[in-house]
Amino acid sequence: MVAVTAICATLLVSLGLAQPATAAPAWPVISNGSTGADVGAAQYLLRSHGHDIAADNQFGAATESxxxxxxxxxxxxxDGVIGVETWPGLVVTVREGESGDAVAAAQTALNKHGYGxxxxxQFGSGTASAVTKFQNDNGLTADGIVGPETWQNLLGQGGGGGGGSYSLPIARDALSRDHYNAxxxxxxxxxxxxxxxxxxxxxxxxxxxxINNDRCGIGYEVVGNDGATYYYCHFSAHGVGSGAQVDAGTQLGLSGNTGNSTGPHLHLEVIAGGANRCPQNAMLAIYDGNSPPAPGDLPTSGCIE
Ligand SMILES: [Zn+2]
Structure with missing residues (x-):
């Protein structure tokens, strides 16, 4: 068990950057080399249109073809890129009682938001409950049907996208780039x-x-597949259980002000090779849609004010 040293004394509460829910989020843009749940959803949707490819969350040559x-x-x-033009034609409206690859696509997209x-x-009552909850949480008509608007919200939210197999920890449009360089x-x-x-x-x-202790408060340790350990602290609520396998962009929970914290914020820590790393360069790369440096290549100094 790695000691968590999340102590946040000075915070930026006064900036008040919480975003109201407004227009539908932008469709994600994925292409050869992309990975994650949006790719898996696209693969299931391509299958539902008769293209017999594997749904493995890896956008390779077969998915591109x-x-x-x-x-x-x-x-x-x-152009082999799934973006604003292709998604609206690719998504398929699904509802309770239906089955098939388009339903699997919707389940994959829902799981990005922590529904597990x-x-x-098989679109059963559990999937219907998840859809209705997602719609309620996002100000959508809560009809339990995954139609175009719900699809756009499911796919357009869930981290920053881009950056290969990495995601921003907060929706990309919620914070400016400068916040990731602080x-x-x-x-x-x-x-x-x-x-x-x-x-x-x-x-x-x-x-x-x-995690639930007096320093981190409600939070998570995620033992990453990239060899790094990530700490997320000061949540108001957990979203996934201990031992859950998560993907980049899977919703872990909701931010808050628990533990040693003097105002609502997310504390993020990256530990690799036994040392705390400066996450800033990695976050900026992900923000810009690039693959970040390997965690062990991130600096251990230079990001302290
Ligand atoms: Zn902190």
């Missing part, structure tokens, strides 16, 4: 000023373990 074929069938630009559904392609107050880490109740997403895939 299927995408190009799908785009040609629709008269879209056949079995991806079995020095920490006393040791290598990052504080992000977000209001209580803001969804927090896993930066990278791994195994999540719940």
């Amino acid at each position: 299927a995408t190009v074929a799908f785009q040609k069938s629709k008269g879209y630009e056949a 559904l079995a991806v079995d392609g 020095p920490h107050h006393d040791y290598p880490a990052l504080d992000l000023p977000v209001g209580t109740g803001t969804p927090v997403y896993a930066v990278h895939s791994g195994v999540a373990n719940q």
Whole structure:
């Protein structure tokens, strides 16, 4: 068990950057090399349109070929990139009682938001409950049907996207780029000023373990598949159970002000090679849609104010 040293004394509460829910979020843009739940959802949707590819969350040559074929069938630009033009034609409206790959796509997209559904392609009552809750939480008509608007919200939220197999921990449009470059107050880490109740997403895939102590408060240790251990602190609520396998962009819970914290914010810590790393360069790369440096290559100094 690694000691958690999340102590946040000075905070940026006064910036008040919580975002109201307004227009539908932008569709994600994925292409060859992308990974994660959005890719898995796209693969299931391509399957539902008759393209027999594996749904493995890895956008490789087979997915690219299927995408190009799908785009040609629709008269879209056949560039192999699934973005604002391709998604609306790719998504399929699904509802309770239906089954198949489009339902599996919806379950994959819902799980990005922490619902933990079995991806079995069967739209039963559990999936319907998750859809209705997601719609209520996002100000959508709570009809339990995954139609175009719900699809756009499911796919357009859940971390920053881009950056290969990494995600921003907070929705990209909630904070400016500068927030990801801010020095920490006393040791290598990052504080992000977000209001209580803001969804927090896993930066990278791994195994999540719940934390609840007087320093971190409600939070998570995620043992990442990249060899780093990530700490997320000061939540108001847990979203996934201990031992849960999470992907980049999976919702871990909701931010808050628990533990040793003097105002709502997310504290993020990256530990690799036994040392606290400065997360700033990695977060900026992800923000810019690039793959971040390996955690062990991040500096251990230079990010303290
Ligand atoms: Zn902190």
